[in-house]
Amino acid sequence: MKNTDKPLKPATLCVHAGAYRDEATGAITTPIFTASSYAYPNPADQNFYQRYFNTPNQRAVAAKLAALEQGEDALVFGSGMAAITTVLFALLKPGDHAVFQEDLYGGSYHFVASELTRFGVEVAFARSQGDFTALLRPNTRLIYVESPSNPLLRCVDLAAVAALAKARGLLTVIDNTVATPINQNPLALGISVVVHSATKYLNGHSDLNAGAVIASREIITRIRPFAVNHGGMLDAHACYMLERGLKTLALRIERQNANAGKLAGWLQKHPAIARVNYPGLPEHPDHAVAARQMRGFGGMLSFELRDAAQAGALLGRFKLATAALSLGGVETLVTSPAKTSHVKMTAEERARVGIRDALLRVSVGIEDGDDIINDFQQALEAQS
Numbered sequence: 001m002k003n004t005d006k007p008l009k010p011a012t013l014c015v016h017a018g019a020y021r022d023e024a025t026g027a028i029t030t031p032i033f034t035a036s037s038y039a040y041p042n043p044a045d046q047n048f049y050q051r052y053f054n055t056p057n058q059r060a061v062a063a064k065l066a067a068l069e070q071g072e073d074a075l076v077f078g079s080g081m082a083a084i085t086t087v088l089f090a091l092l093k094p095g096d097h098a099v100f101q102e103d104l105y106g107g108s109y110h111f112v113a114s115e116l117t118r119f120g121v122e123v124a125f126a127r128s129q130g131d132f133t134a135l136l137r138p139n140t141r142l143i144y145v146e147s148p149s150n151p152l153l154r155c156v157d158l159a160a161v162a163a164l165a166k167a168r169g170l171l172t173v174i175d176n177t178v179a180t181p182i183n184q185n186p187l188a189l190g191i192s193v194v195v196h197s198a199t200k201y202l203n204g205h206s207d208l209n210a211g212a213v214i215a216s217r218e219i220i221t222r223i224r225p226f227a228v229n230h231g232g233m234l235d236a237h238a239c240y241m242l243e244r245g246l247k248t249l250a251l252r253i254e255r256q257n258a259n260a261g262k263l264a265g266w267l268q269k270h271p272a273i274a275r276v277n278y279p280g281l282p283e284h285p286d287h288a289v290a291a292r293q294m295r296g297f298g299g300m301l302s303f304e305l306r307d308a309a310q311a312g313a314l315l316g317r318f319k320l321a322t323a324a325l326s327l328g329g330v331e332t333l334v335t336s337p338a339k340t341s342h343v344k345m346t347a348e349e350r351a352r353v354g355i356r357d358a359l360l361r362v363s364v365g366i367e368d369g370d371d372i373i374n375d376f377q378q379a380l381e382a383q384s
Helices: 010-016 056-068 080-091 106-119 158-168 217-230 236-246 249-268 287-293 308-315 347-353 369-383
Strands: 073-077 097-101 122-126 140-146 171-175 193-197 211-215 273-277 300-305 333-335 359-363
Touching (some): 010 056, 010 249, 056 073, 073 080, 080 106, 080 140, 080 171, 080 211, 080 217, 097 106, 106 122, 140 158, 158 171, 211 217, 249 273, 249 300, 249 369, 308 359
Parallel strands (some): 097 122, 097 140, 140 171
Antiparallel strands (some): 073 211, 193 211, 273 300, 300 359, 333 359
């Protein structure tokens, strides 16, 4: 990327950061380097290998992500869970204790509660901001949060968590998938490590699985050996697709922020809806925190129907939105977290964090906002 006199803004970084320029052809997009073998010695004096996270396609995407998240370095993985698990194995060892936000993405919660503990790591789950302090122990090494959370969109005061951790010499990790670096930059607030399921908004087209980790060079240096050993790298073709998706991230997020805010306000007034979870609403319990640390409130929301028995039927009544897994694509998706993203949690665990059968999650797309609302209106009217 060319040097400029002023810092580049996120929309510009989406297009230009990490750009690879092919000197032989002058191509303005990164070529796909399909090689699994690279000559050695070479001018860079490196052993290039995809599992080492250092090939041109991997580094181009990593540089773009680092710029967007205001970090020094990054690694790209084959899935969000590959990124999350690698980070936790790299930063924790048997005998360590870690505090996790309780209302995590279901896959993360299941890994922490069922797998991480098998390796001798002690864990505790925080239900409120105050719990992060109350649950600390002498052997605590890490605090892990997700803000906004999936699917209840709860927001943690990141600067407060970072200050608490810094005072105790602890590391902090955040899953920033729902916010994206367009809406929120946790590293600038003092958080140590940012992870993403790049499958979602970063790629944004529902056609790729990927993950990412962004941090300081020192922390990435600690994580890299575990990443190499666990082998969860992203291949060249997928890196190309992710880099292409990232170029439109700012544009997509701008539309999704607007559409989600508009839909949340409309749903809030509908008689069939008992509750809407969206941090952009003044009634949201964490609205003040979100307004302080986010530039936009995101493209995801969730809502509870007054009649839980209608949730399954409602999913079949949409004509524009699709009942489907995942989130962050250009199309509007609706799903039941209790039956999809959080199905590995027990019914008691789901009830404790507020994920009930009446809850539906909406990943709002980039369609015309009025068309999205009209679709929800006809679907809700069809059930009455």
